[in-house]
Amino acid sequence: MSRPAVAFRPPPWLAHALRAQRGPVSWSAVTRGALSAGPLLLIAVLLDRTALGVLAAIAAMLAGINDRPGSRRASVKRLGVPALAGAAGMLVGTYAGVHADPVALTVLFTGIGLLAGGVSAVGPVASSAGTQLLVASAVGAGMPAAEPGWARALAFVVGAGWLLGLRLLLPTPGATVGDFRFDGERAAVAAVYDAVADLLDAAGTEEAVARRVALTAALDHAQDALAGPRLRRYASSSTERRLHAQYAAALPLAEAATALAWAGEPVAGRTSEGPRRLAGAVRENTHTGPLPAPHRSVPALRALDDALLHAADAFDRGSGGDLHTRRRSVRDLLRVAFGTGGREYGLRVGLCFGASAAVAQALHHARWYGQHTHWYWLPATAVFLVKPDLGPLASRVLSRAAGTVLGALLFAGFAAVLPRPEGLIALVTLCGALIPVATRHFAAQTTVVTVLVLALVMVGGEPQASVSRIGETLLACAIVLVVGHLPMPGQRGGGVRARLAAAGEATQAYLAQVLSESDDRATRWTLRREAYRALAEARTAIALTAAELPPLARHSEGADEVVASLERLADATTACAVHLDDSGHLSAHDREQIAALLAELAKDGERARLRLPELPLAG
Structure with a gap:
């Protein structure tokens, strides 16, 4: 008797690595990508400022990775804040690379990693700023250049600012309605x-x-x-x-x-x-x-x-309306950055960035290893691998390794046939256009970025470095895998627990407002938006952690039940708010329903070993 075939279901960490984002291609972003790094590099070569052009092209590339669908006004912060952080990193890194010895440089990089990691827990824009701060610090310290630090920082700002200017000024293809x-x-x-x-x-x-x-x-x-x-x-x-x-x-x-x-x-x-x-x-x-x-x-x-x-x-x-959102104060942002999630995030990023810098410096000065020209690649690569908000650790490592190998092999073939520098500049232009498409998957993005970076290195006058790039990436993968699974002080899963606690507090404020039977709808809508946004952020953090390898994924067990209970409570609160507007008061059934959901939430919180904020009673 034949047994029924069992469909293979990959584990979550592997399934995430095989999954790609879907959606229409943003041709306007493709156009901006083609007009950013390549043209900037060409102008710099013509003006005999190739080194500064390479830095401007790197900044444009990093801005292109952040050039996601959305409004022009939102892009000012999404692209501008990380660019300023990157310029600061370039300034600090350049002067540190000149004046600091290997030990001092490692200590400095560890401290910057701690700071950037904690700040990254605040949100997506802060995370992008932390990433560019670290990458630019490593590049500034390790990439040889005769220009002073302020000139290199200015070139970084110009590169990112050029792409931002294109984002603000170029019309979207096919946009014929209104302004x-x-x-x-x-x-x-x-x-x-x-x-x-x-x-x-x-x-x-x-x-x-x-x-x-x-x-x-x-x-x-x-x-x-x-x-x-x-x-x-x-x-x-x-x-x-x-x-x-x-x-x-x-x-x-x-x-x-x-x-x-x-x-x-x-x-x-x-x-x-x-x-x-x-x-x-x-x-x-x-x-x-x-x-x-x-x-x-x-x-x-x-x-x-x-x-x-x-x-x-x-x-x-057509009269204006309020966006119904509360602005977080500096104190709130600092609480997130230095809270449980921010501390765990910062400690892991700092250890990876510092350890990779120490290993790179040791190899750079080791006589038996030979000249390690691009030592800054190792800490810069570790930054993209260690950032928890960029995806599960195992998925990032697999995608990075595969994308780097493929990109290095592709570039080796291009470098053998393309004229220099014209062909390499054209290759940079092509890669800039492909970045908005490649961001759908980390491996594809890594492939395109690897080709672009290797082309920039050769335009800058250095030899072909595909083999070195593969070796640096694999070494960075090993460092990040080890550090990523080291035991940390305090309770693990701090990022997920911090997001859940924030969602609980926001839901508490929303529920309390409705139970008070207030007729202030503007405040209610503000609290409702904040509650659902916090719940969505918690859901995203839980999904990322659940796709980690089992030693990390187990620290978030039960969190999905808690956030589901909070979502049901928020939905029920919304239904009560509608009933309140209709009748002027909450019924006994409304309050009984809320009380039942609060009891369910308490049980889920106990199973997940999560201390939730004191939610208001329904009676």
């Missing part, structure tokens, strides 16, 4: 209305939870897209006011849709037509026209109908 400078904001706000419609269609089905998560992601993205600096001098820009109003009008719609999904009952198909028409109006920059009204049979449907009427009015008037 092209706001196409990112327009697409982000339209996606919110589409996500509301998708959630309404999924009400009463198994897809409702996933659609609510997608709605949270769309709201987060739109909030970030609108939260950057004004693109015009005066705040009276009609386009900006209209976009703010359209985003603000989506919040009560999202609240009503979440309440309907929480009820678990399907709604009529025509219910989602209104949000979809609003999405089209945002996307095409037109008036909404007549909107189909849903049946007003239950509080959530009445809230949805009222929200549609409010949205239609807001679209016509």
